[in-house]
Amino acid sequence: MTWFTSTRPPRVAIVVLLLVAAASFFAYHRLLREEPAPYFESAEDHFLYGSIGTEADRGLPYWIWLVLPRVFPEYLPRPGGYASLGVLARDGQEMPIGLSKVTIGVPRVGINCAMCHTASVRASRGDVPVIYPGAPAHQTGAQEYKRFLIACAADPRFTAGTILGEIAKNVRLSLLDRLLYRFAIIPGTRRALLRLRDDDVPLTRRPDSGRGRADVFNPVKFTILGQPIDETIGSADMMPTWNLARAERTSFHWDGLNTSLREAVASSAVNEGATVWWLDRDAVKWDRTEAGRQSSLRRVMEYISALKPPKYPFPIDAKLSAAGAVTFASACARCHGAGGNQTGSVIPFDEVGTDRSRLDAWTSGAADKYNAYGDRHDWKFSGFRETNGYLAAPLEGTWLTAPYLHNGSVPTLTDLLEPPESRPRRFWRGYDVYDPARVGFESAGEDAERAGTVFDVTQPGNGNAGHTYGVTLTPGEKRALLEYLKTL
Amino acid sequence: MTSRLRAVLRALEVAFASLVILGVVWVLVALAIDRPTTYDDIEEHFKYGSIGSEPGGSVLQTVGGVLPPYWIFKSLPSICSDKLPRGYETFGFITEPGKDLPIGVSRRRRLGGDQVGLNCAVCHTSTVRDAPGAAPRIVLGMPAHRLDLQGFVQFVLDCTLDSRLTPDAIRGRLPDRGGPSLFERALLRLGLVDRLKITVLNLRNRIAPALAAELPRWGRGRVDTFNPYKSIQFNWDLSKLPPGELIGASDFPSIWNQKPREGMHLHWDGDNDSVDERNLSAALGAGVTPVTVDHDNLKRVRDWIWTLPPPKYPYAIDGALASRGEPVYQKLCTNCHGDHRFRDGVITGSQIGRVVPLTEIGTDPYRLNSYTVAFAANQYSLYPDSEYRFSHFRKTNGYANHPLDGIWLRAPYLHNGSVPTLRDLLEPPERRPKVFYRGYDVFDQANVGFVSDGPEAQGYSRYDTSLPGNGNGGHVYGATLPEEDKRAIVEYLKTF
Numbered sequence: 001m002t003w004f005t006s007t008r009p010p011r012v013a014i015v016v017l018l019l020v021a022a023a024s025f026f027a028y029h030r031l032l033r034e035e036p037a038p039y040f041e042s043a044e045d046h047f048l049y050g051s052i053g054t055e056a057d058r059g060l061p062y063w064i065w066l067v068l069p070r071v072f073p074e075y076l077p078r079p080g081g082y083a084s085l086g087v088l089a090r091d092g093q094e095m096p097i098g099l100s101k102v103t104i105g106v107p108r109v110g111i112n113c114a115m116c117h118t119a120s121v122r123a124s125r126g127d128v129p130v131i132y133p134g135a136p137a138h139q140t141g142a143q144e145y146k147r148f149l150i151a152c153a154a155d156p157r158f159t160a161g162t163i164l165g166e167i168a169k170n171v172r173l174s175l176l177d178r179l180l181y182r183f184a185i186i187p188g189t190r191r192a193l194l195r196l197r198d199d200d201v202p203l204t205r206r207p208d209s210g211r212g213r214a215d216v217f218n219p220v221k222f223t224i225l226g227q228p229i230d231e232t233i234g235s236a237d238m239m240p241t242w243n244l245a246r247a248e249r250t251s252f253h254w255d256g257l258n259t260s261l262r263e264a265v266a267s268s269a270v271n272e273g274a275t276v277w278w279l280d281r282d283a284v285k286w287d288r289t290e291a292g293r294q295s296s297l298r299r300v301m302e303y304i305s306a307l308k309p310p311k312y313p314f315p316i317d318a319k320l321s322a323a324g325a326v327t328f329a330s331a332c333a334r335c336h337g338a339g340g341n342q343t344g345s346v347i348p349f350d351e352v353g354t355d356r357s358r359l360d361a362w363t364s365g366a367a368d369k370y371n372a373y374g375d376r377h378d379w380k381f382s383g384f385r386e387t388n389g390y391l392a393a394p395l396e397g398t399w400l401t402a403p404y405l406h407n408g409s410v411p412t413l414t415d416l417l418e419p420p421e422s423r424p425r426r427f428w429r430g431y432d433v434y435d436p437a438r439v440g441f442e443s444a445g446e447d448a449e450r451a452g453t454v455f456d457v458t459q460p461g462n463g464n465a466g467h468t469y470g471v472t473l474t475p476g477e478k479r480a481l482l483e484y485l486k487t488l
Numbered sequence: 489m490t491s492r493l494r495a496v497l498r499a500l501e502v503a504f505a506s507l508v509i510l511g512v513v514w515v516l517v518a519l520a521i522d523r524p525t526t527y528d529d530i531e532e533h534f535k536y537g538s539i540g541s542e543p544g545g546s547v548l549q550t551v552g553g554v555l556p557p558y559w560i561f562k563s564l565p566s567i568c569s570d571k572l573p574r575g576y577e578t579f580g581f582i583t584e585p586g587k588d589l590p591i592g593v594s595r596r597r598r599l600g601g602d603q604v605g606l607n608c609a610v611c612h613t614s615t616v617r618d619a620p621g622a623a624p625r626i627v628l629g630m631p632a633h634r635l636d637l638q639g640f641v642q643f644v645l646d647c648t649l650d651s652r653l654t655p656d657a658i659r660g661r662l663p664d665r666g667g668p669s670l671f672e673r674a675l676l677r678l679g680l681v682d683r684l685k686i687t688v689l690n691l692r693n694r695i696a697p698a699l700a701a702e703l704p705r706w707g708r709g710r711v712d713t714f715n716p717y718k719s720i721q722f723n724w725d726l727s728k729l730p731p732g733e734l735i736g737a738s739d740f741p742s743i744w745n746q747k748p749r750e751g752m753h754l755h756w757d758g759d760n761d762s763v764d765e766r767n768l769s770a771a772l773g774a775g776v777t778p779v780t781v782d783h784d785n786l787k788r789v790r791d792w793i794w795t796l797p798p799p800k801y802p803y804a805i806d807g808a809l810a811s812r813g814e815p816v817y818q819k820l821c822t823n824c825h826g827d828h829r830f831r832d833g834v835i836t837g838s839q840i841g842r843v844v845p846l847t848e849i850g851t852d853p854y855r856l857n858s859y860t861v862a863f864a865a866n867q868y869s870l871y872p873d874s875e876y877r878f879s880h881f882r883k884t885n886g887y888a889n890h891p892l893d894g895i896w897l898r899a900p901y902l903h904n905g906s907v908p909t910l911r912d913l914l915e916p917p918e919r920r921p922k923v924f925y926r927g928y929d930v931f932d933q934a935n936v937g938f939v940s941d942g943p944e945a946q947g948y949s950r951y952d953t954s955l956p957g958n959g960n961g962g963h964v965y966g967a968t969l970p971e972e973d974k975r976a977i978v979e980y981l982k983t984f
Contacts, residue, residue, distance in 0.1 A: 066869055070723040079724030080862035089865030092879030094872070096865060107873075126846060126853070128885050129861055169551050170872055172779050450730060 030180050031105035038101065039292040043303040044133055048114045049093060051100040052296055053282065058196075058273030059108030060149065061185050062101060063173070067166035068152045075151040077144070078450065085148065086139035086211055086430055088120050090131050097131070098140070106177075106185060111272045113265075113300055116142055116214060116238040119400060120432040123314070125447060129432055134307045135400045136238040138212035138408075138441060139430045141453065150200060153193030160186045202229045207461060209235040210453035211430030213408055216253075217362055220271050225369040233461030234361035237408035240401050245305035248344030248394045254406035256346045256391045257362050260383035265301045267370065267381060276377065283378035309397025312486040314436045324484025327477050331470050335392035348389040353466030355407050362386060395488045402440035403429060409457050409464035412440025413485055417478045420465040428452040439482050518600040518671045519547065524785065525595040530792045534609050534628055536587070538594035539789065540782030541605030541775035547675065548683070550599065552777035554641065554691065556648050556684055558595060558602035559668050563661040568647035579643070580634035580708055580927060582615060582626060591626070601672040601680075606774040608789050611635065611711065612743045615929045616897065618803075620944060624929060629796050630897040631740035633709035633938065634927045636949065642699060648688045655681050694719040697726035698734055704957055706737040707949035708927030710905055713738065713755070714859050717773060722866050735957035736858030739905035744796040745893050748833045752841025756903035757856050758888030759864070761841075762880040764790065768871065769878070778871045798831050798894025801982040803933050810983055813976030820966055821977075824889040828983045831893040845886040850962030852904050859883065895984045899937030900926060906953050906960035909937030910981055914974040916967040920960045926951050936978050 037051035069081040076084045083089065088097040095101050098115025102108055119135035122128070152158055160182040167173065173181065202222060209215055215234035221227045236254050243249070244261055251257075252264035266279060285295040328337065335342040349356055367384035374380035390406050404410045408429065415423045415438070427443035430452030435442045442448050457464040473481065524538035543553030555561055565575045572578050581590035589595060592610025596603050614632045615624035647653060655676050662668065668676070698715040706712055715736050718724040726734060738756050746763050753759070754766045767790055771781060818827065824839045846853055861883045870878045887903055901907045908924045909932060924940040927948030932939045939945050953960040966977065 066872065073723050073725055078728050079718065079722075079726065080860075081722055081724075081866045083862035083865040087865075089868055092868055092881065094868055094877060094879075126857065126885060128883050165549050168545055168549065168779065170778050170869075447730075 026176065026180075029105070030177070031184070033103075033105055035103040036292070037296070041291070043299055046296070046299050047112075047133055047303050048090070048097045048118065049095055049100060050112060050296055050299070051102045051110060052112045052269040052272065052300065053274035053278030054110035054112065054269065054272045055100065055102040055108040056104050056278060057275050058192075059102065059104065059110040060193075061181075061189055062107035062109050063167045063171065063181070064163055064186065064189055065109040066170065067163060068149065071157070071162055071166050072148075072152045072155060075148050075155075077141075082145070085141045085144050086120075086137070087115070087145065088118060088129075088131060088137075088139070097133075098137070113241065113268065113304075115145075115272075116140065117241045117304075121313070121400070122433045125433055127433075130313070132310050132400060134240060134242040134304060135310065135397065136212060136240050138238070138402065139432050139451075140238070141209075141211050141430070142214045142238075143209040144211075144453075146196065146200065149193055150197040153190045154197060158186075158190050199223055205231075206233045207235070207459040208453070210455060212403070213237055213429075215361070216268075216271055217257075217366070220370075221361075221363075221366045224270070224373065225366050227363070227366050227369065232361035233357040235461050236358045236406050237401075237403065240309065240397055241304040242307040242309045243305070243396055244301075244307075246394065248338070248340075250344050251346065251387075251391060254390055255359050255362060255387045257367065257385060257387060258381075258383045259385070260381075261305070262297075262301060262379075263381045263383045265297050265304075266379055267384075269297060270373075276374075279374070279379050280377060286378075309488075310400060312399045314434070314486075316486050317483050320480050321483040321487050324477075324480035324482065327473065327481045328484050331473065331481070332395075335469075336395040338394060340392075340394075342392050343394050345392060346387045346389045347392050350389075352390055353468070354390060354405050355409065355461060355463035355465065357461035357463075358406055359388075359390065395485070398488045399439055399486050403427075403443070403455075404440070405464065405467060407462060409455070409462055411443035411455075412438035413482055414438040414440070414478075416467070417470045417473065417481070419468060419471045423457070423464045425457050425464075427455055429455050436486075439486060514671070515600075518669075521597050521600070523597045524782065530788065531628060533785070534607075534789055534792060535584075535591045535613065536589065536594055536609075537607060537785055537788070538596040538605060538782055539607045539771055539774065539776060539786045540596075540780045541594070541607065541771065542596040542598050542603035542780070543605075544598055544777075544780035547599050547680075550687055552775055552780040553603065553605060554775045555593075555604045555606065555644060556688070557672070557680070558604050559662060559672065560648070560653070560658055560681075560684070561593075561604045561644075563658050564644065564647045564653070566661055567652050567657050568643070568650055571643055571647065576640070579636045579640040580614075580632065581610075581640070582613065582624075582634075584626070592632075601668065601675060605776075608743065608770070608774070608793075610774065611637065611740045611770075617930045620930055622930075627799055627897060629744040629793060630742050630799070630894070631709060633740070633899070634929055634948075635740070636706075636708045636927070637711050638699060638706040641695075645688055645692045649685055649692065653681065653685075691720070694723065695726070697729075700734075703735055704737065704952075704955040705949070707951060709900070709949075710737040710739055710926075711773070712736040712858070713773060714863060718863060718866075721772060721870065732854060732956070733858050733860065735854040737957055738855045738903045739898075739900065741890075742798070742894055742898050743793045744798045745793075745831060745833075745891075746790075746796075747794045748830060748835055749841070749891065752891075753843050753884070753888040756887055757859055757884050758841075758843040758886070759859055759882055759884055760880045763794075765876075765878055765880045768876055769867075769881075772870070778874070778876075783876070798984070799897060801896050803931075803982075805982045806979050809976050809979040811980075813973070813978070813980030816969065816973045817977050817980050820969075826891045828980070830891040831984065835891075837889075840889050840891060843884045843886045843888050847886075849887050850964070851887055851902055852906065852957060852959035852961065854957035854959075855903055856884070856887065892981065892984045895981055896936055900924075900940070900951075901937070902960065902963060904958060906951070906958055908940035909935035910978050911935035911974065912937070913963070914966045914969065914977065916964060917961040920953070922953050922960075924951050925949060936982060 040046040040050050078084045097118050100110045100112045116137045118137055119132045120129040120139050163186055213235050218234040222229050251259045258264050282295045282297050288294050334340045364386040367386050370384040371381050404416045410416045410423050411427045428448040431442050431448035433442045527533040527537050543550040545551030565572045576590050583590045591613050594605050594607045611632045613628050614630050614634050615626050617624050695716045715734055719726050750763050751761055753761050760766045823837045826837045826840045864881045864883050867878045867881045901913045907913045907920050912920045925945040925948045928939055928945040930939045
């Protein structure tokens with residue numbers, strides 16, 4: 001009896017302990033436990049849908065992500081859900097291209113490389129689009145996507161009641177999950193998005209990037225690199241990511257600010273929110289070859305190294321293009337041809353004369369900081385630098401990299417061969433119907449205006465001057481050169 | 489206080505507490521019950537069984553469903569009798585003798601009350617008559633060529649929001665016996681009607697642009713499959729869609745003989761090649777949601793239509809003429825449409841079930857353009873986190889070649905139902921009827937189709953081929969054949 005009474009308090013304690021343990025396990029299970037990222041057998045699918053580690057820090061809980069366009073359609077540019085932001089989808093895949101889904105506690109949605117490096121092209125309005133992985137995502141509003149999420153979080157209707165009500169139309173969550181969403185995940189997501197808004201505030205004072213462009217480095221510069229907030233504008237065209245192992249590809253980004261492909265890939269993942277510990281884990285797997293256990297970044301790197309630029313899908317006048325090849329050899333090949341002695345090198349600003357905002361946005365101070373960011377980690381960066389100009393990229397798949405120049409300020413190749421004062425001053429970016437006559441995407445007219453965002457060359461950072469090579473060619477030579485450029 | 493009084497108070501307390509507990513249990517049990525009215529006979533199940541399209545979720549925040557609770561649904565025609573002189577039959581609903589609800593309307597106990605929903609039969613059952621005086625023959629699985637679904641939806645929405653619809657008006661129309669349960673009566677007292685009106689107002693606001701007066705009406709036998717879907721499932725603001733995208737009305741199809749169709753491009757534009765996924769998508773149109781759908785009941789329907797034979801042509805066929813038509817048809821049509829053996833599952837023709845580009849087929853473009861790339865992208869998240877998640881939808885660039893089994897019952901023809909009879913379809917577009925009437929069920933044996941003009945037919949939906957989405961151009965195959973061959977092909981098609 002004494003034994004019984006004496007153990008009574010411990011019994012209560014055991015019950016309490018068990019309850020606490022169960023609650024802790026549930027909290028761990030639903031908030032922290034990371035399941036292996038879904039494995040995609042093909043390298044292309046991995047590029048389009050695979051995880052590059054951005055879910056833990058920036059990942060949005062899937063169910064919240066799913067319903068936000070339905071709860072807050074007014075913050076999207078037009079009906080269509082995420083597709084209205086130019087986010088692409090293909091082949092019945094659950095996730096759109098460029099968005100990965102990984103369970104960390106609950107399923108979360110992160111961004112991957114394909115968000116900014118996959119293009120959609122249509123031959124005409126009624127046509128079914130062709131998706132080109134690795135091509136610049138000229139149709140995608142990456143900044144709009146982020147700002148849509150921020151706008152939702154800033155809305156007073158971003159409440160557990162509203163969001164759970166919409167989720168309930170799609171799935172039956174258990175009572176425990178509903179409680180967790182109500183009291184932890186939804187308020188936590190809101191706070192995280194509002195912190196993202198705080199980081200974004202300095203960037204809202206600059207012109208919007210619009211479709212197909214991104215200011216990749218300023219957000220990193222002001223946050224993890226701890227640089228003072230400046231007024232520079234870093235918006236630039238999304239770049240093609242194909243054939244990146246070829247000999248002339250010795251530096252990366254428009255100004256060649258890094259000289260290592262592996263670092264360019266890994267730092268891009270950091271820019272989108274990949275965490276240090278995820279990079280550590282991925283670096284450990286670098287040399288593994290078993291399916292499902294490889295390094296994600298290495299798979300991406302190998303994919304974009306081997307990816308071939310897509311061929312021009314419309315008819316080409318062979319005779320005309322042969323004539324254009326001669327013009328190209330004399331007027332362009334030095335900087336843009338295979339084996340040209342300047343091809344792949346940085347052309348000083350004083351020579352190329354294009355808009356200098358993007359160049360000024362990256363500094364040696366930021367480069368030093370980024371090189372120090374991975375100190376004591378396997379993946380430590382060392383290739384960041386400041387340059388004095390823009391890269392003369394080897395031209396390949398050029399037809400698919402419109403609009404042109406680093407800031408995407410010239411809609412078509414035809415326009416680029418005109419002197420700056422004759423190039424369009426205001427046009428629309430993001431419409432995916434191709435214009436074979438001018439070589440670029442349709443950039444004016446009712447449909448282009450509905451689909452895209454306006455680009456005004458008088459805005460800071462949007463200047464369309466410079467790169468006046470070829471503007472003095474005769475109209476006949478230009479036509480032939482354009483025809484030849486289609487073959488590249 | 490005396491001990492006696494104390495004992496009485498204590499007893500009262502206990503009684504009160506027990507009552508509260510009982511009340512709570514009663515409410516919880518009543519709300520948790522989810523019980524469809526069931527039918528053992530598969531045809532009865534098809535006509536009246538529930539696929540889960542009745543509202544679910546919670547009384548405070550209902551999920552799915554477009555129709556009001558059973559007792560309100562029953563009282564709408566009398567409350568708004570000015571809008572509905574002949575009850576739901578005005579809209580082409582078929583009510584069988586002795587049945588409580590029309591074909592296509594199911595009943596299910598959910599959220600503490602009797603609810604109604606739509607099922608497959610509402611759009612895929614109709615009637616045929618041999619002559620004006622003859623009795624209608626109900627054919628299961630044929631296109632509901634008489635149904636004015638748009639009129640019905642508008643009526644239900646309008647009448648539910650009508651100021652004459654009040655709890656008193658509903659109570660006044662309840663039967664003396666066999667009326668609603670005590671719980672439903674309590675709900676009626678506790679603001680059920682107000683909440684219903686809020687839900688319906690929200691629904692009406694969402695889909696209003698797709699039903700707007702300036703758009704051509706769907707008319708009998710047609711539905712705009714995807715535009716209401718865009719707003720109901722995804723909350724797209726329809727008023728901001730590009731001009732023209734909101735015009736998408738097309739004919740109801742037949743749903744028999746599905747087995748040989750698996751893998752073919754289904755829907756008019758061939759946007760899906762899975763029968764099961766197409767079925768689930770159609771169920772969304774009837775009002776189910778990923779959480780309220782009744783997969784078991786839907787599967788019964790699916791298994792039945794898998795092998796449901798197309799009804800044989802019941803009138804005389806000129807065998808000699810049909811035999812003359814067969815080789816002409818084989819030469820001209822089989823490649824795309826297969827032949828009479830499709831009803832037995834024999835697939836002929838290399839292009840059957842494939843999409844022909846719009847530039848080649850040349851039929852009206854609106855229906856094709858109402859289905860967009862962005863919409864397909866959104867569909868991939870339907871039925872999320874389940875084996876049913878949509879993955880087969882694709883944007884196409886034309887219209888699909890469909891098999892022609894039971895084609896005699898599938899008039900009017902072309903995806904938008906713009907050509908009243910098979911004989912008209914074999915004429916060049918400029919000689920096809922420019923204005924005709926849809927929804928009259930007397931059969932025209934000479935031309936194969938329903939009688940589409942004349943005093944009786946004119947009482948139904950007027951179809952004007954000059955309206956956007958209603959064009960009767962394109963599909964000119966056979967238009968240049970001699971008259972004899974055209975007649976022979978039509979005769980042969982009766983054997984399908």
